[in-house]
Amino acid sequence: MGTVFNKKELLVLLQDFHCLTGLRSAVFDSYGIEVLAYPPELPAYCRLIRSVPDGKTGCYLCDQAACRKATRQKQTIIYPCHAGLIEVITPVQIDGAVVGFLLLSHIVQGADEQSEWSYAQKCCSAYAIDKTALQKAYNVLPHTPYPVLKSAADLLALAAAALYQKGLTRLAAGSAQEKLSRYLAEHLDETLTNETICRDLSLSRTGLYYLSRQLYGCGINEQITHLRIQKAMKLLCDTNLSNAQICQQIGFLDDNYFYRVFRKQTGLTPRQYRDSILADTAKTE
Structure with a gap:
């Protein structure tokens, strides 16, 4: 269970x-x-x-x-x-x-x-x-x-x-669901492939596919991207890190690719998102 x-x-x-x-x-x-x-x-x-x-x-x-x-x-x-x-x-x-x-x-x-x-x-x-x-x-x-x-x-x-x-x-501790969730959180800054995940968690490709669909309602690559953008949003909000520095912490190898994916996921560029957070913060102070 x-x-x-x-x-x-x-x-x-x-x-x-x-x-x-x-x-x-x-x-x-x-x-x-x-x-x-x-x-x-x-x-x-x-x-x-x-x-x-x-x-x-x-x-x-x-x-x-x-x-x-x-x-x-x-x-x-x-x-x-x-x-x-x-x-x-x-x-x-x-x-x-x-x-x-x-x-x-x-x-x-x-x-x-x-x-x-x-x-x-x-x-x-x-x-x-x-x-x-x-x-x-x-x-x-x-x-x-x-x-x-x-x-x-x-x-x-x-x-x-x-x-x-x-x-x-x-x-449940030790369940396949818990292992996958924890693994993604701990390795988000690394290059994650289906082969790497399957090897490290002792899963077949089919097993990983069904586990991801059950837990996230989407494929594993889509979920990894979602988690990376979520973490990027937090870093843009809480730190002054550049796009290149954020890429290093969320596993994107190319900041131009990060820019495109972030905009596709949120409708804003990383700079626009950070500026909107700063503007909202200024209004409440």
Whole structure:
């Protein structure tokens, strides 16, 4: 297992979300598997869906697709589930690595009850579930208007961002995920190639590919570039180092290449970025 969760403290967080929103919230690991939820039991509507093999498979595939999308985009997503309900997912990150997810699920907006029920019924038509039982279970789901849903999604994102700082989640010591994350941080100023990383971490190229996709939602080279630009931004903000000196500390061999990549990633040149930081600092003094 690559991620360790403080379930006792996380349960308090999930209970707080339920108290505020009336919604079921859950923690998923980096593989998209539920680790913890509150309330622990599924609502009757979802139990009916999962009582059918195809419905249970649909739930699993829907969760997996949402996790992959949140990993790629690294942001909160509000999306319709396969059973016609609304769900919210946000990635939990440690140093740019997606190590898990927070979810709010089984949501009905209630803006147009008849059309929303018709849509849900259509989504579930292939599962051959008794319509009366399904509608009865659907009708007791809590209604969450979109403005409230959006506010809950914003709070969920803030909670996810704070999990690592508060010690509620961490990469398991010695796991492949932790080794790769630590390796990149410690060797960012060196020339990093797939061959070097695979050799030093005893990974196959295929293993490195899948590990990077799982953790970062992108290829390893793209993640290395992202980390280098992040470090460059910090150095531009905190030091008076020249571009050439910064290149030495972040593993870029050519400052012209650094200039192009930095501008592509941030929309600013290194000088423009540093000047903007200095200007903001002057305004607050």
